[in-house]
Amino acid sequence: MIWNPEHECMDKAALQxxxxxxxxxxxxxxxxxxPFYRDTLDKMGVKPSDIRSLADIAKLPFTTKDDLRDTxxxxxxxxxxxxxxxxxxxxxxxxxxxxxxxxxxxxxxxxEGMARTLSGAGATRNDTIQNAYGYGLFTGGLxxxxxxxxxxxxxxxxxxxxxxxxxxxxxxxxxxxxxCTPSYALYLAERARELxxxxxxxxxxxxxxxxxPWSENMRxxxxxxxxxxxxxxxxxxxxxxxxxxxxxxxxxxxxxxEDLWYPEIIDPATGAVLPEGExxxxxxxxxxxxxxxxxxxxxxDITFIMKEVCGCGRTTRRIHRLFGRTDDLLIIRxxxxxxxxxxHTLIEIQGVDPNYLIIVDRSAQTHxxxxxxxxxxxxxxxxxxxxxxxxxxxxxEAVMKSKLGIxxxxxxxxxxxxxxxxxxxxxxxxKRSL
Ligand code: DLL
Numbered sequence: 001m002i003w004n005p006e007h008e009c010m011d012k013a014a015l016q017x018x019x020x021x022x023x024x025x026x027x028x029x030x031x032x033x034x035p036f037y038r039d040t041l042d043k044m045g046v047k048p049s050d051i052r053s054l055a056d057i058a059k060l061p062f063t064t065k066d067d068l069r070d071t072x073x074x075x076x077x078x079x080x081x082x083x084x085x086x087x088x089x090x091x092x093x094x095x096x097x098x099x100x101x102x103x104x105x106x107x108x109x110x111x112e113g114m115a116r117t118l119s120g121a122g123a124t125r126n127d128t129i130q131n132a133y134g135y136g137l138f139t140g141g142l143x144x145x146x147x148x149x150x151x152x153x154x155x156x157x158x159x160x161x162x163x164x165x166x167x168x169x170x171x172x173x174x175x176x177x178x179x180c181t182p183s184y185a186l187y188l189a190e191r192a193r194e195l196x197x198x199x200x201x202x203x204x205x206x207x208x209x210x211x212x213p214w215s216e217n218m219r220x221x222x223x224x225x226x227x228x229x230x231x232x233x234x235x236x237x238x239x240x241x242x243x244x245x246x247x248x249x250x251x252x253x254x255x256x257x258e259d260l261w262y263p264e265i266i267d268p269a270t271g272a273v274l275p276e277g278e279x280x281x282x283x284x285x286x287x288x289x290x291x292x293x294x295x296x297x298x299x300x301d302i303t304f305i306m307k308e309v310c311g312c313g314r315t316t317r318r319i320h321r322l323f324g325r326t327d328d329l330l331i332i333r334x335x336x337x338x339x340x341x342x343x344h345t346l347i348e349i350q351g352v353d354p355n356y357l358i359i360v361d362r363s364a365q366t367h368x369x370x371x372x373x374x375x376x377x378x379x380x381x382x383x384x385x386x387x388x389x390x391x392x393x394x395x396x397e398a399v400m401k402s403k404l405g406i407x408x409x410x411x412x413x414x415x416x417x418x419x420x421x422x423x424x425x426x427x428x429x430x431k432r433s434l
Contacts, residue, residue, distance in 0.1 A: 114143050
């Protein structure tokens with residue numbers, strides 16, 4: 001179901017015209033109202049009147065996470081604070097949080113983006129949506145909430161955690177759609193089975209999963225565990241939260257709500273704009289945002305813009321499932337590898353569960369990187385026979401070496417021993433101090 005055909009199925013030329021008008025207006029607004037941008041543009045010698053086409057976006061400066069941190073909390077505000085109706089924040093793992101401040105209109109765009117997202121997963125007003133993203137400063141909970149309300153579905157604001165209660169709610173209120181992180185979706189199914197409940201019998205027919213990296217294989221696992229269709233959804237606090245891009249029924253790449261958030265792909269090393277189809281860093285400009293608008297925000301997420309038009313009827317461009325982040329790329333003895341690649345490879349191996357932890361350290365003696373991969377054996381494959389476990393361990397090491405070119409020391413751990421997360425899963429512990 002397409003929530004907003006007028007904007008989602010827009011003719012390409014008309015869409016570009018709209019994007020350009022919005023971009024031009026944005027540059028004027030930030031130049032007038034945000035000293036940070038006025039100074040930066042002045043230093044670059046760029047005036048709002050220099051933006052004469054959509055391609056002129058390349059003349060504009062990038063904004064980085066550090067710029068947001070340096071101006072914490074309200075340095076990038078483009079409207080008087082009295083216009084702000086809500087704030088959200090992402091703490092990340094380190095450092096000062098980044099803030100998103102929303103005007104009423106920003107809230108409206110966010111709800112719209114999420115209504116489109118949920119509709120992409122088939123949601124209508126007849127659905128009961130159980131929202132197990134965390135409520136609070138994190139955007140996952142309230143973003144999905146506003147989108148559900150916009151559609152008129154029945155939203156259960158379950159928030160994250162309380163796993164047994166979640167299962168009770170699913171059963172009693174006949175939840176048809178669930179929203180949570182993909183790792184939590186798997187954990188919820190695992191916990192259901194432990195309690196003697198068959199998740200596939202609960203009738204949840206689709207789920208919107210995002211906020212953390214996951215893989216095609218993990219999609220298959222979730223779909224099998226629940227008997228549902230699992231949709232990838234993308235967004236980030238700095239831009240608005242979830243609702244930036246989402247999968248439709250084709251489950252093949254995520255449609256960017258590009259009438260609201262304009263995407264580009266750049267070479268992260270040089271900053272040059274890359275053509276469609278080439279993989280690089282996703283950069284987003286918030287062309288309608290009023291509270292904290294951003295010019296060319298460097299997301300650090302790696303993907304590409306898909307060239308083919310989607311068969312679903314939407315004309316908005318799609319981004320491929322994320323490959324990782326420029327900053328979570330692990331370089332182990334010079335070999336580049338994203339945790340998502342490790343996960344993808346792991347799920348193809350019989351006998352192990354997609355629960356894993358990568359611990360990277362540097363040997364004090366040899367000064368070489370050492371990576372250990374903790375992998376959970378699944379209960380059926382778990383054996384007291386040391387030789388069986390040894391064979392499984394060797395097999396995983398060999399596959400990692402041949403497919404990814406990295407030497408990983410594999411440690412098999414007991415089923416369910418790796419800590420489960422109710423929100424974003426932690427997959428990497430990097431102990432190297434470089
Ligand atoms: O995670 C917003 C969100 C909530 C998205 C719920 C989807 C669902 P942040 O906490 O600011 O916001 O984290 C944003 O999470 O830059 C990506 O690196 C990662 N991320 C988000 N969605 C996906 C996804 C929310 N579908 C950061 N696949 C982003 C992979 C994702 N990574």
